[in-house]
Amino acid sequence: VSAIDEVTAELARLPGIGRKTATRLTYFLLKQPKSALERLAGAIVALGTRISTCSICGNWSETDPCDICADGRRDAGTVCVVEEASDIGAIERSGEYRGVYHVLGGHISPLDGVGPEDLRIEALRGRVANGSSVREVILATNASMEGEVTATYVRRVLEPQGVRVSRIALGLPVGGDLEYADGLTIARALAARREMAS
Numbered sequence: 001v002s003a004i005d006e007v008t009a010e011l012a013r014l015p016g017i018g019r020k021t022a023t024r025l026t027y028f029l030l031k032q033p034k035s036a037l038e039r040l041a042g043a044i045v046a047l048g049t050r051i052s053t054c055s056i057c058g059n060w061s062e063t064d065p066c067d068i069c070a071d072g073r074r075d076a077g078t079v080c081v082v083e084e085a086s087d088i089g090a091i092e093r094s095g096e097y098r099g100v101y102h103v104l105g106g107h108i109s110p111l112d113g114v115g116p117e118d119l120r121i122e123a124l125r126g127r128v129a130n131g132s133s134v135r136e137v138i139l140a141t142n143a144s145m146e147g148e149v150t151a152t153y154v155r156r157v158l159e160p161q162g163v164r165v166s167r168i169a170l171g172l173p174v175g176g177d178l179e180y181a182d183g184l185t186i187a188r189a190l191a192a193r194r195e196m197a198s
């Protein structure tokens, strides 16, 4: 297999990139200086060698615990639950949130064969178990049907722990991912969060 075919095949495996785009990208890369190709290849290799997940919150990080969990100025008593690690960046950009996070790793979706046991829900229960300093859990799963089902499930799991469980106000467009919401929208959704009724 030629290097051109190999790179094209690898790029075509990425989400949102079809065969045609992969071919175009490969030919674009061919025109780049060798140093630029080495930089790109090195950065991709570093994703696999330098980045792992934070053992507390599940965020991608070069350190364990991650910068957010290790930051003593953050309020460890407030835990914001998100579907994906990429949602953390979106909430951080709002500049309004000073608590910590918990990454579930997806949402409950029976059609895709994803059940509660496939998500980091037990780890969350462990974090807020009686005696921990967590006062409030903010459910910031997406405004999709799966996000709602997941929020309801997590609320039920946490109920016996006696912790306050709230849901961000869904001014977000239905089905819209947190990741694509702007900072102001997220700041408002956080400020207007409501306690979830049991």
Ligand SMILES: [Zn+2]
Binding pocket: 054, 055, 056, 057, 058, 059, 065, 066, 067, 068, 069, 070
């Ligand atoms: Zn962390």
